[in-house]
Amino acid sequence: MTELQGLRAIVTGGASGIGLATAQLLAERGASVAVLDLDPAGVAAPLTGLRADVCDDASVRSAVQQAAETLGGIDILVNNAGIGAAGTVEDNPDEQWHRVLDVNVLGIVRTTRAALPHLRASEHAAIVNTCSIAATAGLPQRALYSASKGAVLSLTLAMAADHVREGIRVNCVNPGTVDTPWVGRLLDAADDPAAERAALSARQPHGRLVSAEEVAAAVAYLASPLAGSTTGTSLAVDGGMAGLRLRPVGQ
Numbered sequence: 001m002t003e004l005q006g007l008r009a010i011v012t013g014g015a016s017g018i019g020l021a022t023a024q025l026l027a028e029r030g031a032s033v034a035v036l037d038l039d040p041a042g043v044a045a046p047l048t049g050l051r052a053d054v055c056d057d058a059s060v061r062s063a064v065q066q067a068a069e070t071l072g073g074i075d076i077l078v079n080n081a082g083i084g085a086a087g088t089v090e091d092n093p094d095e096q097w098h099r100v101l102d103v104n105v106l107g108i109v110r111t112t113r114a115a116l117p118h119l120r121a122s123e124h125a126a127i128v129n130t131c132s133i134a135a136t137a138g139l140p141q142r143a144l145y146s147a148s149k150g151a152v153l154s155l156t157l158a159m160a161a162d163h164v165r166e167g168i169r170v171n172c173v174n175p176g177t178v179d180t181p182w183v184g185r186l187l188d189a190a191d192d193p194a195a196e197r198a199a200l201s202a203r204q205p206h207g208r209l210v211s212a213e214e215v216a217a218a219v220a221y222l223a224s225p226l227a228g229s230t231t232g233t234s235l236a237v238d239g240g241m242a243g244l245r246l247r248p249v250g251q
Contacts, residue, residue: 003224005030007124008071010064012036012054012111013081015043017180018130021212022078022219023047029220031076034067036060036111054081054107057114064114074118076223079108080130084182085144092144104148108155119168126223127163129156129172130215133238136174153234160232169231171222176238177201179209205246206239 009026013019014035020043027033027046040049048070052063068074082104085092092100108129119125132149134142153172160170177183177200190196201208218237221227236242 002030003226004076004220007031007075008068008073009033009076009078009223010036010067010074010111010115011078011080012052012107013130014047014078015040015049017182018175018178018212018215019078019080021216022080025213025216025220026076026078026223029224032071034071036063036067036081054110055102057110060110061114064111064118068115068118073122074115075122075124075126077112077115077119077127078130078219078223079111079127080219081107081111082130082148084186085148086141086186087143088141089143097144100144100148101151104145105151105155108152112159116163116168120166123167124225124228125166125168126227127159127168127170128219128222129170130219131156131172131174131234133174133176133236133241135234136242156234157232164231169222169227171227171230171233171235173215173218173222174234174236174238174242175215176204176210176236176241178212178215180212183209204239204241205244208239210237210239 009031011019011023014023015037023033023035034048035043036050036052040051043049050063053059085100129152131152134146135149135153156172187193187196215237218235
C-alpha cells in the first residue's frame with residue numbers, strides 16, 4: 001500500500017511502542033517521517049529522529065521547524081507522546097497531576113500549535129491524537145491517566161471543529177491495553193506479573209492485549225487520503241472492550 005506516497009509526517013513519542021510502530025508503518029506506506037522524542041538516538045533510517053521535549057514550547061517549535069525543513073513541509077501530525085500513571089484520586093500528588101497533564105494534553109497543544117502553519121499549507125492535512133479506552137470507560141486505579149485522556153478526546157473534537165474549514169482533519173485512536181514497554185513495566189512491578197497479564201488480557205473481549213502494530217494501522221488509515229471525509233472521530237482499537245458486553249464463558 002502506498003497511499004501516503006509523497007506525504008510528510010511527524011510522530012511524537014516515536015522512538016518506541018505505538019509511536020515507533022506508527023512511524024515505521026507510515027514510512028512503509030510512502031510517507032517521509034520525522035520522529036520527535038526525548039531520546040531519538042535509536043531511531044533508524046528511513047526515519048529522521050529529532051530531539052524534542054513536548055513540555056517545552058521552544059523545544060517543540062524548534063523540532064517542528066527542523067522537521068518541516070528536512071521533509072519539505074508537513075502533511076500529517078501524529079500526537080502520540082504520553083506518559084502513564086496508576087492510582088486513585090487519593091494516590092497521585094499535585095506534582096504528578098501537573099506532569100501527566102503537561103505531557104498528555106499540553107504536549108498535543110504545543111506540537112499542534114507549532115505545526116498548524118505548515119498543515120495549513122498542505123493539500124492533505126491530518127492530525128491523529130493517541131487517546132485511550134480510559135477516556136470512555138471507568139478503569140480502576142487510573143484516575144489521573146483517565147482524566148488526561150478524557151481531555152485528549154474532548155480536545156480532538158474541539159480541534160476538528162476549529163480546523164475543518166481550513167482543510168485539516170483531526171481524529172484520535174482509542175487503544176485498549178497495548179503490549180508496550182510501559183505496560184511491560186507495570187507488569188514487572190506487579191506481585192504476580194503472569195496473573196496481571198492474564199487479567200489485562202481477559203478484560204478485552206478478544207482475549208489478548210492489543211498490539212502496537214494494530215494501533216499503528218488505525219492511525220495510518222485516519223492519516224491517509226482514504227479517510228478524507230473522516231474528522232472529529234475516535235476509532236477504538238480495543239478488542240471490543242468499549243462496546244461489547246459478553247456473557248461469561250459457559251453461559
